[in-house]
Amino acid sequence: MSSAVEYCLPYVFVALLISLDVCIWNNRENMGKKQKVLTVLLPLAGFLSVIGAVIYVQSSYDMIGYLTNKNQETSLYAQNYVDPRSVAIADDGQHRNLIYIYVESMENTYADIESGGKQEVNYMPNLTKLAQENVSFSATDKLGGFLSTDGSGWTMGALFTMTSGVPFAFPVGNNDMDKQEYFASGIYNLGDFLKDQGYTQEFMCGSDADFAGRKNYLIQHGDYRIFDLNTARQKGYVPEDYFVWWGVEDYRLFDMAKDEITALAQSKQPFNFTMLTVDLHHIGGYVCDRCPDAYTESTANVVSCTDRLVYEFVDWCQKQDFYENTTIVITGDHPRMDNCLVDGVAYNDRMVYNCYINSDKEPNVMYGRTSTSMDVFPTVLSAMGYEIEGHRLGLGTDLFSGKETLVEQMGIDALNAKLMKSSKFYMENFAPELLHLIEDAFTSLNTVYFFGEEYNADEYITEGISVPLGHGSWVIGEPLTLDIPVDTKADQVNIRLHVQETFRGLEQSYVAIQDGQEIATGVVQGNAIADFTVTVKDGHCVFSLFFPDAVSPHDLDETNEDMTRYSLLMKTITVTEDGDR
Secondary structure, eight states, rough: OOOHHHHOOOOOHHHHHHHHHHHHHHOOOOOOOHHHHHHEEEEEEEHHHHHHHHHHHHHHHHHHHHHHTTTTTTTTTHHHOOOOSSEEEEEOOOOOOOOHHHHHHOBGGGGGGGSSSSSSSSSOOOHHHHHHHHHBSSSSSSSSSBBOOOOSSSSHHHHHHHHHSSSSOOSTTTOOGGGGSSSSTTOOHHHHHHHTTEEEEEEEEETTTGGHHHHHHHHHHHOOOEEEEHHHTTSSOOOOOTTTBBBBBHHHHHHHHHEEEEHHHTTSSSSEEEEEEOOOOOTOOOOOTTOOOSSSHHHHHHHHHHHHHHHHHHHHHHHHHGGGGEEEEEEESOOOOSOOTTTTOOOOGBBOOOOEEOOSSOOOOOOOOOOBBBGGGHHHHHHTTEEEGGGGBTTTOOOTTTTTHHHHHHHHHHHHHHHHHHHHHHHHHOOGGGHHHHHHHTTEEEEOOBBOOOOOOGGTTEEEEEEEEESOOOEESEEEEEEEEEEOOOOEEEEEEEEEEEEOOOOEEEEEEEEEEEEEEEOOOEEEEEEEEEEOOOEEEEEEEOOOOBBBBBHHHHHHHOOOOOEEEHHHEEEEETTEE
């Protein structure tokens, strides 16, 4: 929706200026006839500007449909999601290295019409050549790529989707995951799998990796080493105050990548080196010192420069000793987010570039394949030589297998309509730590917060000790008794414990007691959700929690003098009416 805001702002700005103008005129004394006419025409012009903005958003983005979908539940994930941990994924023991290059905003549209693009001149001849000489999946018989789904139309959304097989659909802003401590704690993605396979992993970008939560995501899912703008400064590649565009130009980034890959290749461990370019970012792209000036359109020169830099880097890789056992994957991240070079081209006609070089397999069908960013995850593993039971991971399909993708089954419009809808399955399985953001807003009768500025646990805890921290509160082995007021006529309410983590990751038991009777028991480990029902009396739900498995640091290490028996790191306790879950 960022584009909608971008294009509406001029209308709104004009309307505000006109309204201000009217206020000024209305305060003038002795207004003449022309001025009086203006007091009518100017508000009318402002009103028409706002109406124009509304019509634009509705016609271009179907705002009504978007809001309608967001308030509906989808069963797409529950019916189609394949957890990578639930299927066999095996290779022949080669453990091929992976070099993955995400090229900012790289789409097939930049190629000439004859090759499959939309231009009179091919601004990306080298990438076109690589696609023709290697494996590149296309919906046509020419240069193609994959469609960007809802939830993957910007860089962080695209990175998440292509590595996990599901789109970014968290109840936060597109680039606001850097404000969260955990990034999709329940997901198991490409980085998680390769880490478990013994890979050393590194992510390189020329900007600040903290932006949009990229650093958290990659460290938490794969233990990646991070090389970003700050690293380039620290290692002396650029001065300490160096900054252009988003940080470091792509040509410098590729030079640094050669050094990092050379070091990785000297280790006996297989490696995954992933990098993200940035010079093609909207608006317009960045014209660096290496860009040609062959075209009048500056963005065309940036495309041409990026095309050459990627090709030269691949050529360097192919001349190295490690290449024989290395698969190189090149994809765009998402379609352009401005109109440069793509004005008038329908969004779903703009395919994101893909190319698999030195793949361990040959595809059953390479052309006439309609795919999306969700299909990249299993396809990358397949290109590395892994055999995937059922040929599907997440919501994605291994394109080497020939198995039908979800978008081939239902079409992009129907698929996006389902992806736009809310999903309890998505939140509970992929990001339970953010579940409270939805429940608190729509179903909660009351919420006990054990963290941050909203901390209010001491208002409801009548017994027991809670140690407040920035991201939760540790409850210890003593009983924790709560008295939570609720505004309901119901005899019973649901209680949900949102556990951020358990002490040292150990399995922990809890027992819920009300009126001296045991009403629920359970076991949680790590990030978890626990639900049970309690009785309401006189507008209050009063119950106690016991933690029989609580342990102290001393229990685990006799040299540690801390005898406090820790159990659960609580995030929230949410109260809802019976039937809301």
